[in-house]
Amino acid sequence: xxxxxxxxxxxxxxxxxxxxxALADARVPARVFGRVPANVRHxxxxxxxxxxxxxxxxxxxxxxxxxxxxxxxxxxxxxQSIALAGSPFPGHTELxxxxxxxxxxxxxxxxxxxxxxxxxxxxxxxxPLREAIANINEESIAALAKLTSREYxxxxxxxxxxxVAGVNPHAGEGGRFGDEETVVAGGVALxxxxxxxxxxxxxxxxxxxxxxxxxxxxxxxxxxxxxLIPVKTLDFEHSVNVTLGLPYLRVSVxxxxxxxxxxxxxxxxxxxxxxxxxxxxxAR
Numbered sequence: 001x002x003x004x005x006x007x008x009x010x011x012x013x014x015x016x017x018x019x020x021x022a023l024a025d026a027r028v029p030a031r032v033f034g035r036v037p038a039n040v041r042h043x044x045x046x047x048x049x050x051x052x053x054x055x056x057x058x059x060x061x062x063x064x065x066x067x068x069x070x071x072x073x074x075x076x077x078x079x080q081s082i083a084l085a086g087s088p089f090p091g092h093t094e095l096x097x098x099x100x101x102x103x104x105x106x107x108x109x110x111x112x113x114x115x116x117x118x119x120x121x122x123x124x125x126x127x128p129l130r131e132a133i134a135n136i137n138e139e140s141i142a143a144l145a146k147l148t149s150r151e152y153x154x155x156x157x158x159x160x161x162x163x164v165a166g167v168n169p170h171a172g173e174g175g176r177f178g179d180e181e182t183v184v185a186g187g188v189a190l191x192x193x194x195x196x197x198x199x200x201x202x203x204x205x206x207x208x209x210x211x212x213x214x215x216x217x218x219x220x221x222x223x224x225x226x227x228l229i230p231v232k233t234l235d236f237e238h239s240v241n242v243t244l245g246l247p248y249l250r251v252s253v254x255x256x257x258x259x260x261x262x263x264x265x266x267x268x269x270x271x272x273x274x275x276x277x278x279x280x281x282x283a284r
Contacts, residue, residue: 001029002070004279005060008034009075012042012049013257014267019075021269028280031069033060042263045078050085053077057092061099064248071249071283072096073275076257090126092252093243100246106144109245112151112218113227113254114278115235118211119160119218120227121148121244132223133167136180141187141220145198148218151244155282160217164188164200165207167222184222228254237270240278251279 006023009015016036023030034056037048054077063069074092082089089095093111102108105125112121123144124132145162152160164187167180184201191198200220202210208230211219221227231239232254241252253271261267 001280001283002068003029003031004071004073004276004283005063005069006030006032006073006276007053007056007060007075008032008036009056010049010053010078010081010257011036011040012044012046012081013076013078013259013262015075015077015257017262017265017267018253018269018272021267022272022276025269025273026276026280028276030073030276031060031063033057033063040263043259045080045084047081047084047086050078050081050083050087054082054085054087054095057095058099061096071251071279073272073279074250074252075272076253076255078257078259092250093125096243096246096250102245104143106140107147109243110144110147112148112242112244113231113239114242115231115239117234118208118231118239119152120208120231121162121218121220122224122227123220124223126224129223129225133180136167136183136222138183138187138190141184142190142194144220145187145191145196146194147244148220149196152218159197161215162191162196162198162218162220163202163207163211163216164198164220165204165222165226166201167204180222237268238274239271240275249279249283251275 006019008019060072079090097109110121111125124135149159181201188198188200207219239254241254243250253275
């Protein structure tokens with residue numbers, strides 16, 4: 001297989017350390033993109049370090065576009081540092097989507113998390129909770145179900161059973177605890193008209209458990225923490241963040257820069273090792 005393109009992320013974080021450790025054990029070809037500046041100040045937010053992270057991403061994308069590398073594996077970047085470096089994007093997902101010409105979240109691209117026990121896709125991402133709930137609509141739910149089904153089928157070879165979580169306790173319990181579930185139900189109905197295996201809204205406090213027991217392949221979470229709390233709690237070391245919709249495979253660890261332990265040599269590389277192995281498994 002062609003080498004994976006692996007970026008070091010923010011040089012002031014644990015990215016360079018976990019990449020080095022993970023690749024020391026890896027049995028797959030990889031090219032590392034990014035440089036650690038001399039006398040790097042670990043744990044510091046800096047425009048310089050943000051620029052290093054952004055340049056590494058762009059260099060890796062060029063290698064993929066030219067056919068030199070097969071897939072992208074990214075170490076964590078720091079949102080404030082890349083902002084200081086002039087990036088308008090809150091993270092990798094939005095930046096990579098823009099580079100690929102993808103415009104609408106949930107329609108063209110999405111954040112998907114894959115682990116041995118649970119798979120989750122997010123309807124809304126890096127926005128305040130109040131705004132996330134206001135952004136829930138039938139069209140986006142149906143579009144995300146279609147995108148998820150298409151991309152999951154490409155990865156695993158079969159169409160997924162998608163369970164859509166509700167918003168309120170007990171999925172609203174018939175309107176007693178809110179009426180957002182009416183919108184969710186409409187989105188599920190719209191998705192079904194496309195022939196997709198989609199059900200919901202399901203009570204958020206039990207749908208993830210049902211998925212871990214094999215009843216569903218993917219849970220569509222309505223907002224960021226609804227989906228990521230169960231994923232990280234169940235399988236922090238063996239979960240990956242995948243950007244659905246890109247013309248290449250992009251995989252990342254499911255954690256941040258960990259500035260508090262950067263430079264101490266104690267960062268756990270298991271999540272990065274898993275991300276590299278996962279990317280090698282599915283890279284084309």
